[in-house]
Amino acid sequence: MYVAGIDIGSIYSKAIILKDNQVVGSLVKRTGGEIKVASQKLIEEVLMPLGLQAADLRAAVATGYGRISVPFAQKQVTEISCFGRGIGHLFPYVRTVIDIGGQDSKGIKIDDQGSVDDFVMNDKCAAGTGRFLEVMANALEVKLEDMGLLALLSNSPEEIGITCTVFAESQVISLVAKGRPKVDIIAGIHQAIAERIVSMVKMIRIEERIAITGGGAKNIGLVRELEKKLGSKVIVPEEPQLIGAYGAALFAQDLARNE
């Protein structure tokens, strides 16, 4: 019995295929363009090596901001429930999930089943999200994937205010103009993002242990900075970007069994 979990994020789309509880396929792809078309391509591509088509799936659940535009999914579940479910399944002792996505970041409190007890999400603002890092990487002419490692090289991070992405960007540009070392600016950016995220997640009373998910978890500089601010070692799953799709696939499995 094959089931699929599809997570259509603002920047990346993710897919997981489960066969009898085991992950047999996964894919991360830029969302780009029309979501209906993108999700079709995504499922075709992830199923191709298995010699399957969307029609062969017993169930599919869609999540993420594009979840309503996935034509082959029988059910939509929010990313908040999916991240909870995914982490709860992999790490039943985790109580707080911090998800750092492209367009938003969230804090999710879960129980040992991965059921959501409470959550908080950033407001319509890019500060404290993957998008913020992307804007800063562009302003500094550094590759996004190098940002985290570069942050670790600094001994005296710059102070960066992060009330607003636009203001922070002009602050960064003026620091560059003053000739400040890039690594110090980058480290300052990571501190600022981590501060923003932790103060938001504190609203739901952080409980250990803590897992970090989403594209932001792939940034080692950000993870280390979060650990400092949280005063706790965090858990980063092997594929942090795929946890939402994994949770969705687990829900799809429930759906198939309920039928």
Add this chain to the structure above:
Amino acid sequence: MAIKELLNRFNAVVTDPYSEARSRKEQGQKVIGWLPTDVPEELIHAAGAFPVGSLGSCSKIRLADTHLQVWVCSLMRGSLEMGLRGDLDFLDGLIIPQTCDTTRAMVGIWRQTSLIPYIDSFMMPKQVKRSSAREYLIGELTRLKSNLEKVTGNLITNESLGTSIKLFNENRQLLRRMFEIHADHPGLISSREVYTVIKAAMYMDKVKHNGILQDLIQAMKQKAARSIDKSNPKVRLVISGGVWEPPEIMDLIEEAGGVVVGDDMLTGMRYLSPDADEKRDPLEALADRQLNKIPFAGFDNQNYERRRFLHNLVRHTEAAGLIFLHLKFCEPENYDYNDMREALNSAGIPNLRLETEVGNPSLGQIRTRLEAFIEMIGGDPIE
């Protein structure tokens, strides 16, 4: 008449809120507007004028930004925009209540920018439980009364005010009756429809509103008696805050699987309760009505009355959770939020805060939060 047709009549009013007020004006009646919340419409009515609310539901803000800082809420910004655009020029007067710093300062801006000849501020006592509050409020109502008499040229007698109070009490009673039927039989009409009927009362002639409302209540009762299926899978929710704007938020709640069965909104229960005592001196009765209203962030909450109120409301309505609808930049609500959240958390009541803006229907993130909240309190997301 079928429920749908009756609801259409209220909906038409909310879509074109000032047509009744304008036609009154053409017939020679004075029209006095009010901004939220708590302006005693009975006084306006008893002076022979037509009271009409202005709820600032205006999406494109162009003119108001010249006069306001960024941290002014969209409710007051939207109202001023309508004023500056000339949408409210037909008014003979506008009463602006002082409920927060913004409403206090708005009066001056309106006076300097508006063509409306009479603009008054209604200053309610902030600390409603103080022993001096009642005497002060009676004085303030007396001042408002004599200003309204000057503007309209009509004397407000105890008799005329008594008659107005009776009419407005009847309206409140009928609205509460409708709400009870809805809460007992969610799904007869939608949450948005219920609140649209309440909002329409702020724009309509009360005699007309009462008439259609009586028919609606009859129709709802009949439909409730016919429907055998008592089980409603919707998740019962209480909403708390200022205004339920943008209106699409009600649709989102229902689409996510919820139904609103209680509230403390200015455009909800705070408008409907309590009645003014018809046996008392009418000004005293209006003062007591004001002081006995359900708690609201704009007025004093020293005894944490609102915490208890919200807790009880959730229990009484058998709601599974509470959603705060907080206007962005609404200081009173935002300062109180932590207290309210702590109280609900310690009572084990799931709650969610959504930040809203009048006239801003970009609701993608709000949809995700609402759905996640209902998945969280409704149990298994797959069922």
